[in-house]
Every structure is written in C-alpha cells, then in structure tokens.
Amino acid sequence: MEEVLKNLFDAVLGGDFEGVKTNVQAALDAGLEPGVILNDGMIAAMREVGARFEAGEYYVPEMLIAARAMQSGMTLLKPHLQKTERKSSGKVLMGTVKGDLHDIGKNLVGLMLEGAGYEIIDLGVDVPAEEFVKKVMELKPDVVGMSALLTTTMQSMRTTLDALTAAGLRNHVKVIIGGAPVTEAFAQQIEADGFSPDASRAVNVVNSLMEEKL
Numbered sequence: 001m002e003e004v005l006k007n008l009f010d011a012v013l014g015g016d017f018e019g020v021k022t023n024v025q026a027a028l029d030a031g032l033e034p035g036v037i038l039n040d041g042m043i044a045a046m047r048e049v050g051a052r053f054e055a056g057e058y059y060v061p062e063m064l065i066a067a068r069a070m071q072s073g074m075t076l077l078k079p080h081l082q083k084t085e086r087k088s089s090g091k092v093l094m095g096t097v098k099g100d101l102h103d104i105g106k107n108l109v110g111l112m113l114e115g116a117g118y119e120i121i122d123l124g125v126d127v128p129a130e131e132f133v134k135k136v137m138e139l140k141p142d143v144v145g146m147s148a149l150l151t152t153t154m155q156s157m158r159t160t161l162d163a164l165t166a167a168g169l170r171n172h173v174k175v176i177i178g179g180a181p182v183t184e185a186f187a188q189q190i191e192a193d194g195f196s197p198d199a200s201r202a203v204n205v206v207n208s209l210m211e212e213k214l
C-alpha cells in the first residue's frame with residue numbers, strides 16, 4: 001500500500017482527526033484517485049475498526065471516534081468525489097432505518113448519487129417507516145434508499161416496504177437497500193427493487209432503475 005494511504009488508514013483507525021485531514025490532503029497532492037483514497041484508506045480502516053470491535057479490542061467510543069475522524073476527512077474529499085457534469089437525473093430519498101444510528105455508508109451513497117446528478121433528500125438516521133411513507137407522499141421521489149448496519153434493524157427495511165405497500169405507494173417509487181449485513185438475497189426476499197454492496201455500484205443500480213421508470 002502507498003505510504004500515504006497506510007498513514008491515512010492508521011489515522012482513521014486511531015481516531016486522529018488532524019492526521020486524517022493531513023493525509024487526505026497529502027494523498028490528493030500526490031495525485032491519488034479520490035476513490036482509491038476513500039476505499040483503500042478510509043473504508044478499509046473502518047472495516048478494521050469493525051474487526052477490532054468484534055474481537056473485543058475496540059469499544060463503542062473507539063468506533064465513534066474513528067467514524068468522526070473519517071467524517072473529517074470526507075469534508076476534504078467530497079468536492080473531489082463529485083463529478084462536474086450536472087443534469088438532474090431524478091430525486092432520491094435516503095434514510096437509515098428505525099433503530100439504527102449508522103450513517104457513514106448512507107452519506108457516501110448520497111454523495112455519490114449527488115455526484116451523478118441526483119437530487120438527494122436525506123431523512124437522517126433512525127427513520128421510522130411512517131416517516132418514509134409521509135415523505136414519499138409529500139416529496140414524490142423516484143427512488144427511496146434505505147440503509148441498515150445491524151442485523152436486527154434489517155427487519156425495519158421489511159417493515160418500511162410493507163408500510164409503503166399498505167399506503168398504496170409501492171408502484172410509484174423504486175426502493176433500494178444496502179448496508180454491511182444486507183445481501184442481494186435479502187433484497188429479493190423483501191421485494192426491494194435493488195441492492196448494492198457499495199456506493200459506486202449504487203449509482204449504477206439507481207441509473208438502471210431510472211431507465212426502467214421511463
């Protein structure tokens with residue numbers, strides 16, 4: 001791994017805010033692709049944070065500090081990730097489902113979609129099914145994107161889809177889901193329209209759903 005990426009990885013892992021910013025800038029100055037900086041430097045570090053948590057070496061505060069350090073680096077990286085060509089490709093309503101407070105992945109997906117020209121409405125975290133329903137009625141998005149990082153809160157995705165169906169909205173909006181524990185098989189099981197394991201492929205999924213809508 002490039003030295004600067006290794007330093008960035010270590011800075012995220014250690015929750016070193018200044019180190020994250022310095023190394024993101026250094027990586028950009030060295031001409032590294034923003035996508036590589038994000039994936040190989042920061043997301044890889046968050047994966048390691050998760051592994052250490054699982055092994056009992058890290059606790060919630062360490063996870064939180066690492067997450068915040070990553071977010072401080074994202075502020076610098078954001079303008080470089082967003083492409084310049086702009087056309088309004090459609091409206092996407094994003095939210096982390098009820099009971100779940102993880103938002104880094106959701107924010108990244110929103111960012112990449114925004115870069116691809118979509119208008120993003122972000123409902124935040126811990127969003128109940130009724131709130132998704134209310135906002136779909138009010139704002140008429142083309143696509144709803146739900147995120148869940150806990151095996152327990154994946155069930156809130158099913159509840160939200162059921163609530164959209166019960167409100168008669170299911171034929172009016174496409175629904176995509178994602179988050180570390182979410183799989184293609186789960187997406188099919190709950191009859192979501194799309195799934196992506198990461199933010200860049202989420203753009204392809206939304207693009208093809210938009211084509212289907214036309």
Ligand code: B12
Binds near residue numbers: 099178195
């Ligand atoms: C940071 C973190 C936290 C932070 C979150 C801060 C924040 N602002 O988000 C804090 C400290 C708050 C936290 C809390 C908890 N956490 Co936590 N957390 C993590 C950690 C380390 C990283 C998550 C992350 O940001 N990853 C980086 C992003 C970029 O990746 P991502 O979220 O997967 O997103 C990508 C894809 O999944 C996809 N994607 C995501 N969303 C969407 C949506 C759509 C529509 C699409 C298409 C794609 C998509 O694209 C993204 C970009 O590529 C994970 C470890 C892991 N391996 O995931 C544990 C993890 C998710 N947490 C875990 C746990 C257990 C908890 C707690 C219960 C701990 C506790 N005892 O309190 C609490 C729960 C709080 C709650 N109610 O939500 C477990 C979950 C286990 C499980 N199977 O359910 C994990 C897996 C850690 C572990 N290995 O045990 N956590």
